[in-house]
Amino acid sequence: MPGVTLKDVIKKYGETQVIHGVDLEINEGEFCVFVGPSGCGKSTLLRMIAGLEETTSGIINIADNDVTHEDPSQRGVAMVFQTYALYPHMTVGENMGFGLKMNGHPKAEIDAKVKEASRILKLDEYLNRKPKALSGGQRQRVAIGRAIVRDPDVFLFDEPLSNLDAELRVEMRVEIAHLHKEIGATMIYVTHDQVEAMTLADKIVVLRKGHIEQVGSPLHLYDDPDNKFVAGFIGSxxxxxxxxxxxxxxxxxxxxxxxxxxxxxxxxxxxxxxxxxxxxxxxxxxxxxxxxxxxxxxxxxxxxxxxxxxxxxxxxxxxxxxxxxxxxxxxxxxxxxxxxxxxxxxxxxxxx
Incomplete structure (x- = not known):
């Protein structure tokens, strides 16, 4: 699976600059977590990679292709949001395959991809249920399955567990880790919870006020922080x-x-x-x-x-x-x- 490279990426809203010249390389197959306090720019950076926010300046490469000004649908990414956004009148299987159906994919191909995604996420027995008959964790798995069937180059997660209770958050952390291990895709995950970052990431990017403070593996940031902010933020x-x-x-x-x-x-x-x-x-x-x-x-x-x-x-x-x-x-x-x-x-x- 391809990686992602950001070169001197800047984001401004009018005269206010919220992302300050970010340079970052996310390797193929890595699980990279953006972490930091509220307002640090982590979700804005993720949305710029997805194409949901326009980049003021700089370059965003996905799979060695410059996608800085490409439409979101042309970037080869799939995004899982904080809210599930499932269609209540559709079954689990229909929700997962709806995007492919709208893009004109053959029914046999849709069925095959939905079946494979449901196997990975252990949703086989729920395919004919409606979202109202599912728990919060099961609904989030359906939302992840909707991303899997698209077979994207890069998966993007924007605080996908923040609406779940504490027990479900732990369960879903484990499931997302298993998902990454099974499909080996490049994943970028945004959270304000440093415990999620420590348990999921191959690489953590610590952000503050639109700047990258430090990049490294969870244990490297814990054992060898570059500054007081990183030292205080990583570890509980x-x-x-x-x-x-x-x-x-x-x-x-x-x-x-x-x-x-x-x-x-x-x-x-x-x-x-x-x-x-x-x-x-x-x-x-x-x-x-x-x-x-x-x-x-x-x-x-x-x-x-x-x-x-x-x-x-x-x-x-x-x-x-x-x-x-x-x-x-x-x-x-x-x-x-x-x-x-x-x-x-x-x-x-x-x-x-």
Whole structure:
């Protein structure tokens, strides 16, 4: 299946620029996820690839063909939206094959493609049902099946799971992952949920305010973020950040009442203001300290302890043991300094 390449893509609405010179290469057969907070431009970028939004400038290539100004129907893409948009008076099979029927494909070909799509999506027993007789997850599978029968070069998903409840979201994540593995197509998926991004993607594109912050595999972005934004966005719960000052001994952190002996290749001069980042999974609650327990979430096999520092900064610690910290008690934290990350306080770029 072909890949997708974006070269210096810009989108403006009047004088307002929302996509700023995006360069991106999505390889053949990759599952690429656009992720970022609301308003970062991820859906706009997806719609530009689909041809539903006009590109102000730049080039969009699909399968080495310049489709920047092509009609959506000529781009070889199929899109699955947040809403199912199924015809209520048609059966599942009719909904899946309707696009092919409208384009004049022979009935035998339509039936064969619908049958194959229903096999992949495990919809065989529902082909003669109407959408009202299906669950939300089944309706979304029908919408995906409608895309599969078109045999597109690229599948585009625009937050397809956001209307489902938590349990169905998990089930559909697994089904979409299985779908990608079975058909091996190039897929581009938009979500604001970084858990979806981490579990589905071969490649994650982190966006903020129309700019690409970083591109990489899920574990690469988790283990080696380029800046504070990516470090805080990828990972759940989010990374803890506390202010500090460079000294001969390391980073002096008033919130923790300690100096963290970090090792840096490009070490800033003493007195430089920095931000120290530590993931909740890498911290432990210990007795004695100046941090106040604000809340403890006990979720069975894991607990999240929320701590307030005298400086007003907040930390979250993941505890696997039977941790029963009471609200208002004073504690400290311990962690391995090699697990810490240091960021420039002004630019928010990683200091390595």
């Amino acid at each position: 719960p989010a990374m803890n950040f506390v202010t500090g000052t460079m000294t001969d001994a390391g980073v002096e952190v008033p919130a923790l009442s300690q100096t963290v002996p970090v090792t840096l290749t490009d070490r800033p001069s003493n007195g430089t203001q920095v931000t120290l980042g530590v993931r909740p999974q890498d911290m432990m609650v210990v007795d004695g300290g100046n941090l106040s327990v604000d809340l403890a979430e006990h979720l069975g096999g894991v607990s999240y302890i929320y701590l307030d520092a005298p400086s007003g900064e907040r930390l979250v610690v993941e505890a696997r043991e039977n941790n029963r910290q009471s609200r208002g008690s004073n504690v400290g934290v311990s962690f391995d300094a090699t697990k810490c990350m240091v960021f420039d306080a002004k630019t928010e770029q990683r200091i390595r």
